[in-house]
Amino acid sequence: MKIFIDTANIERIEEVNSWGILDGVTTNPSLIAKEGTDLRTCVKRISEIVDGPISAEAMSMDAEGMVKEGRELASIHGNINVKLPMCLESLKATKVLSSEGIDVNMTLIFSPQQALLAAKAGARYVSPFVGRLDDIGQTGTDTLAQIVNVFYNYDFGTEIIAASIRHPVHVLEAAEFGCDIATIPYDVLVKMVSHPKTDEGIAKFLADYNKSKN
Numbered sequence: 296m297k298i299f300i301d302t303a304n305i306e307r308i309e310e311v312n313s314w315g316i317l318d319g320v321t322t323n324p325s326l327i328a329k330e331g332t333d334l335r336t337c338v339k340r341i342s343e344i345v346d347g348p349i350s351a352e353a354m355s356m357d358a359e360g361m362v363k364e365g366r367e368l369a370s371i372h373g374n375i376n377v378k379l380p381m382c383l384e385s386l387k388a389t390k391v392l393s394s395e396g397i398d399v400n401m402t403l404i405f406s407p408q409q410a411l412l413a414a415k416a417g418a419r420y421v422s423p424f425v426g427r428l429d430d431i432g433q434t435g436t437d438t439l440a441q442i443v444n445v446f447y448n449y450d451f452g453t454e455i456i457a458a459s460i461r462h463p464v465h466v467l468e469a470a471e472f473g474c475d476i477a478t479i480p481y482d483v484l485v486k487m488v489s490h491p492k493t494d495e496g497i498a499k500f501l502a503d504y505n506k507s508k509n
């Protein structure tokens with residue numbers, strides 16, 4: 296499974312990139328706003344750090360505007376794909392952008408039917424939101440599993456990005472299902488590194504080493 300980081304924070308992207316596990320980056324308007332930056336500056340800077348797909352969200356609500364914005368975003372760097380929110384206008388825009396070789400990440404996916412339509416329109420990625428389904432009392436990973444199963448039957452060439460990841464178990468389930476990508480916030484990535492038994496083991500080895508030196 297490929298690992299993307301879900302943030303617009305440059306320091307965190309640089310740090311996780313140095314871990315050697317990072318395959319790409321997703322941003323969204325809320326994450327960009329949190330950093331007090333603008334989309335163009337932010338994704339350009341990210342493209343200088345990470346050699347992999349970077350999602351940048353278009354904000355137009357009509358297909359024509361999405362296509363125009365999408366072309367502009369894609370012109371910033373060859374690794375940038377255009378995030379569009381699932382709706383009819385986005386489907387139309389996806390058809391046009393994908394025919395021009397511009398990758399679309401269809402976001403705000405909450406059902407397998409939405410994912411199916413996005414794939415049919417030519418989306419390179421679909422982003423089912425796991426945590427936000429949990430938030431309303433549904434099981435987000437059930438929907439993710441359904442999408443993985445549906446896509447397994449066909450040859451769409453669309454990759455599934457497990458998004459709205461809130462904790463390491465979401466990541467584990469995405470990997471068990473065979474999801475292509477998980478886009479993971481920094482704090483969840485940090486949690487995935489550690490285990491109390493690892494910490495305990497390191498402390499013991501260090502203590503024993505120091506004893507044997509004396």
Ligand code: G3P
Pocket residue numbers: 301321323422424426427458459460478
């Ligand atoms: O990738 C989408 C993600 O940023 C949404 O996460 O936690 O705001 O639901 P969240």
